[in-house]
Amino acid sequence: MTTENIPQTQRKPVVSIILLVLGLGLLLCVEGYYGFRLHTLSGQQKEIKEDYSNVNNITLGLFSVDQWHDEVAGILKNQVRNFKMTPKQKKALQVEVEQIILALINKAEGLINKPQKSVSGKITRFAVRNFVDTDDIKAQIPGFAKTIIAQVDNPTNKKQLSTMAMGKFTQMENTGVVDSLLSEKEALISKVYKKYQVKTVDQFNNKLTNSLENIKNQTYTYSFIMLIGIVVVLSLWWMLRRRVELHATLFIMSLLFAFILLAVGLMASMIEVDARIKSLDFVLLGEHVVFKNQVLFFQSKSILDVVEVLIKQPAVDSILVGILILVFSILFPVMKLSSTGIHLLGKKKLAENKVIKYFAFQSGKWSMADVIVIAILMVYIGLNGLLETQLAMLNIKSDALTIITTNNTALQPGYIIFISFVLYGLTLSTILKFITPHDSH
Incomplete structure (x- = not known):
């Protein structure tokens, strides 16, 4: 039927509809x-932050043997190769070296002067007494000491000393446990770097930080x-x-908007827990050792994620809680929205069906969607306060050690959409009570 065949009195409502x-x-x-984009970006943000947290995790940084090895190795090499003695230090060291050389000569002389029973011992004793002037050797001790100190201060010998100092670290690298840990770390980092097409941790962090900022704004x-x-x-x-x-017509279209809000609210991240050490700076062997962006803990969850995690737990009580959230916070709202549409458009017999009327008008008191909103808010307030307190206790500022922590825990856009x-x-429930053509009691 076209609008030309519709009576003039009915044409205006049809056109309006x-x-x-x-x-x-x-x-x-x-x-x-925009709901789909929000859901997609929420998933991307979670994935990027998980990769960021894995690469910058404290177990791969502050608690990593490899990281400590690199830091200490650099300090040792720098300290040994760049070590310079002042004239006062050289003078004091020369006295020490002279005393050591003199003690060695005296000890050797004492051993030679002991009564010898063997033929070779007697020959050696005779040769030393007649051909070696120990007083002349002792007179040359200051010259020996100066030569030794000059050799120690030589750049080439400093390089050899730094290599010797690194011996223990090289041995540690060659142990099976460390090799295994390093290979796992290198494989993880290599995979993530390839994924984001970067080569260094600084490039990685800068690229992901910029991406996360853009995603947050979007x-x-x-x-x-x-x-x-909705407004x-x-x-x-x-x-x-x-x-x-x-x-x-307006109510049915309004219900479709509600379904979109519900879907996005359930699937998008609602709360994000992110605690990290922003900077740890301490002095080792006179040089600063700095660890930055050490992630202590990260989790990002939507309502569906929480349900999935709870149901997969082996404990019966966790499974039960997951099922309750699924039924009362997800299935009930879906049934309620569907029932309101059926009640409004369906024939009187279907509209007056007890199940339909129950979900349309009375299921609200059983729905836990509003409870979930409050619960997540309370969890955020409590957890955020706890993390702020605990992380604040880690903050230290002194000449020897500086620790700066940061708490990035925050509610996500999914929470706003669900509210x-x-x-x-x-x-909509209030509106339905006023426009329903059937009895709502």
Whole structure:
């Protein structure tokens, strides 16, 4: 049937309904697109932060034998090769060396002067007494000491000394356990570097930090655009409150917006726990050793992630909690939205069905969606306060040691969207009670 065949009295409502459907349909596509983008970016953000946390994890940095080996090796090489003695130190060292040489000569002389029983011993004693002037040797001790000190201060010999000093570290590198740990670390880092097309940890950190900042800005922008869409829908309800013939169409379109909010709210990350040591700086052998961005803990979870984790636990109580969250916070809202649409559009017999009426008007008190919102908020407040307190206790500022911690725990856009769904769903439930053509009791 075309609009030409519709009586003049009915043509205006039909046109209004078509325009309403087209307008809200376009807005729904925009809402769905930005909801999909928000979900996609949320997943990308989680993946990037997990890679960042793996590469910068404290077990691969501050608690890594390899990292300590590199830091200490660099210090030893620098200390030995660049070591310079002052004239005062050289004078004191010369006295020490002279005393050591003199003690060795005296000890050798004492051994020679002992009564010898063997023929070779007697020959040696005779040769030393008659051909070796120990007093002349002792007179040359200062010259020997100067030569030794000059050799120690020689750059070539310093290089050899630094190589000797690194011997223990080389032995540690060659042990099986360390080799295994290093190979695992190198494989992990190599894989991640290849993924992001970088070659150094600085390039990696800078690239991921910039990417995360861009994603954060985009996700909040998309969230606000979705909220604007909901505000537009609710504004239409106010403007068309007297157009009873449009209420059913407007309500069904409103339900589609609610489904989008629910889907995004369930799948996007809601809370992110990120605790790290921003900087650890201490003095070792007169030089600064610095570890930066050492991640202590990172987790990012959506409601569906939490349900999945709980259900996969071996403990029965965890599985039970996961099932309860699944039923009352996910399935109940879906059933409620579906039932409100069926109640409004369905025939009287279907609309008056006890199950449909229950989910449409009475299931709200059993839904835990609003409880989840409050619970996550309380978890965030409590956990954030606990981390702030504990990390603050690690902060140290002194000449020998400086530790700066940072707590990046935060609620994510998924939480905003889920709150919007809860409030929007309550509003739709109130609207349904006023526009239903059937008994709502």
